[in-house]
Amino acid sequence: MSASQIIFYLISAFILGCGILAMTTRKIFRSAIWLLFSLVGVAALYFWMQVEFIAAVQIVVYVGGIVVLIIFSIFLTQQSGKEMPKPPLGRNIAAVLAVLFGFALTFLLINKYGFTDQGKAFDWSVNKIGTQMLNTGEQGFALPFEVVSILLLAAMVGCIVIAMRSKPEEK
Amino acid sequence: MSEIPVTHILFVSTALFFIGMYGLFTRRNMITMLMAIELILNSVNINFVVFNKYLYPEKLDGLFFTIFIITIAAAEAAVAIAIIINLYRSHHSIDVEDATEMKY
């Protein structure tokens, strides 16, 4: 085994271990922290695949934005030291079975198809990504880019409207 | 780098997807359900990057999909948290089974 392989298996074990802990622990804040570690692990996987740009975006948006928002809402709505109730046994068994069957099915599918490495060097650079992202030509992504920006604006306005406390009518 | 078969990375992302699914099935707290969805989205992102890097190395489309998914995940998390806070204000609980007004 080469160093690269060992690192890959370590990162994968880290991601999956933290993911399982995040989904099974009954303390909600701990769950958020395990999720945070799992997402950092995914960023590490991107670093391992040498797509550093995606790794950096992953850390900036997921770790620095989304998980902070989640923890923020935990601060506002939960009490420290309280545990979440256990899921009922029947549902737990059903969920485990469903998940195992789903995993087995996908595993077999992937195994059967057997994707193989094309062996060519993956050539990306921030310049290339930027040029193609804002290109209006055949391969360009300018339209999705604009659509996403409108979506973000709509989400922002929507959040403010939903979370805004309506003013009391009478004085 | 090529010593790892592509399928192994795909197995990792599949496992992550189903861990998220398990969380979505068993949890009834809105915040933890949101976390499960984040895990699922992440596994999809890994898949896009892997397919782009190993199967179609001359294109960049997978990376763009990943970037757009991350952006939309951020918007989705923000909206979800606005809803959660509003739900907490009216029900004093964020358990999805407590919000049953629209059920009957």
Add this chain to the structure above:
Amino acid sequence: MHLLAIDWFLLIEKAILILLIVTVCLVTAMYATWGERKVAAIIQDRRGPNRAGPFGLFQPLADGLKLFMKEEIIPNASVKFLFVLGPGIAMVTALMTSAVIPWGGTIHIFGRDIALQIADINVGILFVFAIVSMGVYGIMIGGWASNNKFSLLAAIRGASQMISYELPMGLALISLLMVTGSVRLGVFVDQQVNGVWNVVYQPLGFFIFFICALAECNRTPFDLPEAENELNFGYHQEYSSMKLGFYLFAEYINMFISGVVMSTLYFGGYDIPFVNEAAFGDVWWIGALEFLALMAKGLIFVFIFMWIRWTIPRFRYDQLMDLGWKKLVPLALLNMLITAVVVLWRN
């Protein structure tokens, strides 16, 4: 065995470099506490620490020893795992940024070219931004794990403040990126060594970045998470002994590192002002001098931070949010717009 096929000299070189830079950061932070008290004393017309050693120079050592000897208390109501994790994360995120900063030019020594930069990754500035955005976790985890309402309030304040000020910081960085046209920190510094410092092109951007750096380090006038008259002591209220020391220490490291980042981005990095380094040829001491120049620039920023702390009173919370969202964000957007127009026009 592929494991042995690594360039061992590279590994040793990087290991030494990492040790060196971490030591430099820690020692600087240690003496920054001494400097803080001296600056405060000068501004308030006092003498400051002067008992331990000449000019009180051994004061930080004595303080460190005191923190080590104190009893370590973990409150019963706290969440132990997270309680220990909090200060650790604060420290790690404070130190991690130093990995991508170019601390000096290339030194030619022992027949090898040694770049005084641990990792010149091709998304350098994004990496800095990512680590800065992770800095909030130390405060949040510590505040929650303490299980104390004052700590929790402080953590909420700290988190919302850091998220709000990350935004104008990112926008200021984007306009800087437009000027430079690269995201590698090495390229940033090279351009400034051979040309004009970026602050000339981006004075408004630097101003915004500086204010945001103050807010990200939780320094006065933005030290709302530690407002002792409202919150007793802030998010690290339940901490004692070296865990408290970690939090206080991380703040000083953050200050120093953000000073160095600002020098790298806007003030020429390791460029020695008014001197043409290339004229000296290939000698080893020019690298050391460049390193010292960067240190000096960073320390000047640390001094300015302290100066501000002992001069300006703290903001109120709504004023803080007003400044962030209603003044800095539009200002940064305007800066971005102007920069974009100028860059387009010049091309």
